[in-house]
Amino acid sequence: MNTNFQTILNKLYIRSRSSLDDFLSEETYILAIESVFSSVIITDKEGIVQYINPAVERITGYTRNEIIGKKVGLWGGIMDASYYRNLWKTINEGNIFQGEIQNKRKNGDLYTAKIVISPIQKKGKIIGFIGTEEDITLEKKIQKEKEEFISLASHQLRTPLGAMKWGLELLADSNPRLRSDISNIAIQNQLMIDLVNRLLIVLRIADNRIPVKKDIVNISTIIEPIISSIQLKLHKKDIFFSFYNPHPNLSVFTDVILLQEILLNTLDNAIKYSKNKGKISFQLTKEKDHWSFSVKDAGIGIPLKEIPHVYNKFYRGSNTISIPGTGLGMYIVKTYIHLLKGSIAIKSSLNKGTKIICTFPLK
Amino acid sequence: MKNILIVDDDTIYRDLIRRKLESEGYSVTEAKGGQEALDIMKIQGTNIQLILLDLRMPEMDGQTFYYELKNRLHLDIPAIILTNQSVAVYPSDLRDFVVKTDITLDELMKKIEGYFI
Numbered sequence: 103m104n105t106n107f108q109t110i111l112n113k114l115y116i117r118s119r120s121s122l123d124d125f126l127s128e129e130t131y132i133l134a135i136e137s138v139f140s141s142v143i144i145t146d147k148e149g150i151v152q153y154i155n156p157a158v159e160r161i162t163g164y165t166r167n168e169i170i171g172k173k174v175g176l177w178g179g180i181m182d183a184s185y186y187r188n189l190w191k192t193i194n195e196g197n198i199f200q201g202e203i204q205n206k207r208k209n210g211d212l213y214t215a216k217i218v219i220s221p222i223q224k225k226g227k228i229i230g231f232i233g234t235e236e237d238i239t240l241e242k243k244i245q246k247e248k249e250e251f252i253s254l255a256s257h258q259l260r261t262p263l264g265a266m267k268w269g270l271e272l273l274a275d276s277n278p279r280l281r282s283d284i285s286n287i288a289i290q291n292q293l294m295i296d297l298v299n300r301l302l303i304v305l306r307i308a309d310n311r312i313p314v315k316k317d318i319v320n321i322s323t324i325i326e327p328i329i330s331s332i333q334l335k336l337h338k339k340d341i342f343f344s345f346y347n348p349h350p351n352l353s354v355f356t357d358v359i360l361l362q363e364i365l366l367n368t369l370d371n372a373i374k375y376s377k378n379k380g381k382i383s384f385q386l387t388k389e390k391d392h393w394s395f396s397v398k399d400a401g402i403g404i405p406l407k408e409i410p411h412v413y414n415k416f417y418r419g420s421n422t423i424s425i426p427g428t429g430l431g432m433y434i435v436k437t438y439i440h441l442l443k444g445s446i447a448i449k450s451s452l453n454k455g456t457k458i459i460c461t462f463p464l465k
Numbered sequence: 466m467k468n469i470l471i472v473d474d475d476t477i478y479r480d481l482i483r484r485k486l487e488s489e490g491y492s493v494t495e496a497k498g499g500q501e502a503l504d505i506m507k508i509q510g511t512n513i514q515l516i517l518l519d520l521r522m523p524e525m526d527g528q529t530f531y532y533e534l535k536n537r538l539h540l541d542i543p544a545i546i547l548t549n550q551s552v553a554v555y556p557s558d559l560r561d562f563v564v565k566t567d568i569t570l571d572e573l574m575k576k577i578e579g580y581f582i
Contacts, residue, residue: 113560210536253550256549256550257521260549260566261475261549263566264478264549264565264566265475265477265481266477267565267566267569268478268481268482268485268565268569268570269477269481271570271571272485272570273483275488295566296480298566299566402507440511
């Protein structure tokens with residue numbers, strides 16, 4: 103039993119056991135790290151490898167002799183120089199680096215790993231680094247196959263649905279007296295298309311595969327195409343639409359695609375649940391460090407008790423029976439809003455209308 | 466002259482689009498895949514003003530066909546991608562991009578008309 107080792111441990115932690123155990127000796131401690139399935143690498147502050155556990159040999163294919171005493175990176179060098187610059191900058195500043203990395207085994211095989219590197223601090227100074235590396239190549243392969251399957255399945259489903267959509271359109275063109283019946287079929291067909299599209303998104307959300315790419319963009323360039331795209335639907339129901347934006351030159355830091363989806367979805371809902379000759383108002387406001395938009399309609403509204411449930415997958419309001427819908431729209435909207443670090447609030451009154459307010463940070 | 470080439474491996478789509486285009490006064494040539502489309506373009510290339518191009522086709526896909534068209538046949542003909550893929554990234558030289566299930570034939574016609582002004 104190494105009492106010096108035990109003393110150090112004791113100083114670091116308040117032990118709940120009243121007497122020192124023989125179990126956690128220095129030897130056991132080292133054996134424990136040796137048994138870790140992921141790679142454990144300890145370097146000095148210059149990055150010279152001081153210790154590796156057997157997992158490193160297993161994963162990289164290099165031996166202890168080849169690694170110890172040399173600068174870490176024998177199985178690296180695949181990534182862009184900026185990746186390593188960022189890594190070293192992060193840990194040299196005393197922060198933890200986490201990320202995915204491509205590395206190369208001794209036999210030349212590339213593999214993907216999840217790495218976490220932490221600085222080892224003693225009395226406020228960095229004395230070295232400890233990193234763990236987990237081989238996630240198989241996981242990545244499975245994810246890629248899942249994504250390819252989803253892509254193929256959605257394509258296979260969309261093909262007949264798209265053919266039906268256009269087939270019905272041509273049928274209506276050449277049989278104007280049947281337009282109304284054909285329209286009913288077309289609505290159901292569109293519902294299936296929407297369902298396929300949305301299920302695809304739901305699957306991606308479940309897999310954390312929704313990319314978020316933020317840029318500084320002028321809000322008008324985001325909103326204008328959306329307003330254009332809803333004109334036809336507004337016209338069909340003779341809805342009076344007003345848009346008030348007191349900040350047309352407002353620049354926001356956001357993901358354009360996600361924000362447009364949020365806008366489109368909330369506006370589409372306002373139209374869908376409005377009565378003919380209804381009224382929809384869309385407004386933008388800006389506060390000190392956030393901005394929001396609100397969409398207000400005078401439609402069928404949401405029963406008060408049901409408002410918290412609208413974000414649930416496949417949930418449809420009890421008063422929406424005659425209106426087709428996927429029940430996935432609000433789930434997706436809420437997810438996207440969270441991805442943009444925003445928030446959503448709904449106010450509604452049955453048969454009077456609904457107001458949705460979405461707020462986002464400016465930066 | 467209003468000549469359009471449709472490249473799509475799905476017979477039903479070629480059929481539906483052809484019927485719509487012909488009813489609007491366009492003359493239509495069909496190709497079942499990239500290679501057939503290249504063969505057609507080798508002969509008729511200068512007569513075609515617009516290509517409606519599916520991306521996902523067996524043997525030669527839409528992207529490869531367009532690349533070959535531009536770089537081997539040296540024909541710079543505008544193309545509208547018609548696809549059912551939920552592709553977020555598409556070839557940068559094919560900027561016009563339509564998802565078949567998201568658009569009506571009427572809306573597609575308006576887009577196509579834009580290339581003949």
